[in-house]
Amino acid sequence: MSLNYYKQLVDRCANERLDFVIANGSPFHARLLIAKLFEVAEKQVAIVSGSLRDVSAGGVHIYGHPPVIEEAKKFLTDPDTCLNIIAQQGELHNGLKNSFVNEVVADKERNGKVRIFVPPRGELEASVPHFMVADSVCYRLETGVDAAIEVDRFQNDESMTAVANFGDHDTGRELRNYFNEIREHVRRLSGLQELYFPPGSITPQPA
Numbered sequence: 001m002s003l004n005y006y007k008q009l010v011d012r013c014a015n016e017r018l019d020f021v022i023a024n025g026s027p028f029h030a031r032l033l034i035a036k037l038f039e040v041a042e043k044q045v046a047i048v049s050g051s052l053r054d055v056s057a058g059g060v061h062i063y064g065h066p067p068v069i070e071e072a073k074k075f076l077t078d079p080d081t082c083l084n085i086i087a088q089q090g091e092l093h094n095g096l097k098n099s100f101v102n103e104v105v106a107d108k109e110r111n112g113k114v115r116i117f118v119p120p121r122g123e124l125e126a127s128v129p130h131f132m133v134a135d136s137v138c139y140r141l142e143t144g145v146d147a148a149i150e151v152d153r154f155q156n157d158e159s160m161t162a163v164a165n166f167g168d169h170d171t172g173r174e175l176r177n178y179f180n181e182i183r184e185h186v187r188r189l190s191g192l193q194e195l196y197f198p199p200g201s202i203t204p205q206p207a
Contacts, residue, residue: 003028003032010022010032010033010036010164011036013165013166013167014036014040014138014166016167017137017138017166018166019167019168020165020166021163021165022163022164022166023162024140024142024161024164025161027058027062029162030062030140030162031061031062031063031065031067033140033164034132035067035068035070035071036071037139037164038071038072038074038134039071040134040138040166041075041081041135041138042078042081042135043078043081043082044082044084044134044136044176045075045081045082045083045084045132045133046083046132046133046176046179047084047085047086047131047132048085048088048128048130048132048179049063049085049086049087049130050087050130051087051088051089051091051092051093052085052092052098052100052101054093054098054099055093063093063098063099063100064099064100068100069099069104072100072104073103073104073107073109073110075112076107076109076110076111076112077110077111077112078111078112079111079199080112081111081112081113082112082113082114082115083104083112083113083114083115084115084117084179085117086116086117086119086179086183086186087116087117087118087119088119088124088126088130089121089124090118090119090120090121090122090123091121106202110199110200111199112199113197113198114197115194115195115196115197116194116195116196117183117186117187117192117193117195118192118193118194118195119186119189120190120191120192123189123191124185124186129141129142129143130142131175133176133179134172135172136169136172136175136176137166137168137169137172138164138166138167139164139165139171139172140162140163140164141163141164141175142161143161143163
């Protein structure tokens with residue numbers, strides 16, 4: 001399937017909120033789906049990522065892809081929105097210089113809240129899957145035995161196994177509840193770094 005046809009499929013499923021499983025087989029698919037999830041989100045976006053990678057090991061921009069950043073910015077212009085991120089591997093790619101975080105947080109039009117949880121390295125099990133869920137309905141869920149081994153997976157830019165759906169309410173709610181469980185777990189960990197960026201702030205504030 002060409003990338004153009006794939007984009008048309010994603011657009012239709014998102015626009016019509018179809019309960020249809022979309023396969024994700026490459027970083028190019030991944031960044032398109034991530035941008036679309038930000039585009040359709042209305043109030044809440046929750047992400048569990050290995051390290052919120054700007055760029056894959058093969059040089060493909062993921063969270064650092066300009067359309068992904070722009071859609072995240074648009075989403076956060078609404079004062080009722082919030083973006084919550086958990087870094088499963090215990091670090092952000094490029095640390096506090098992570099381009100996604102910096103550009104989104106520093107956007108002058110941002111009115112929504114951003115909260116990032118960085119647990120101590122090794123405290124959150126590798127078996128925790130990576131996923132993104134918007135408004136407890138639309139999601140992208142990484143699958144397979146390598147679903148939580150980001151470094152190894154990104155070594156091969158031709159392969160990234162995941163599924164997405166823009167109308168599966170049941171799984172969307174389950175993922176949102178699962179995210180909340182992970183968040184409460186990491187909040188109890190000693191050494192957790194919780195970065196809270198209220199509207200108008202480019203530096204983390206007390207949680």
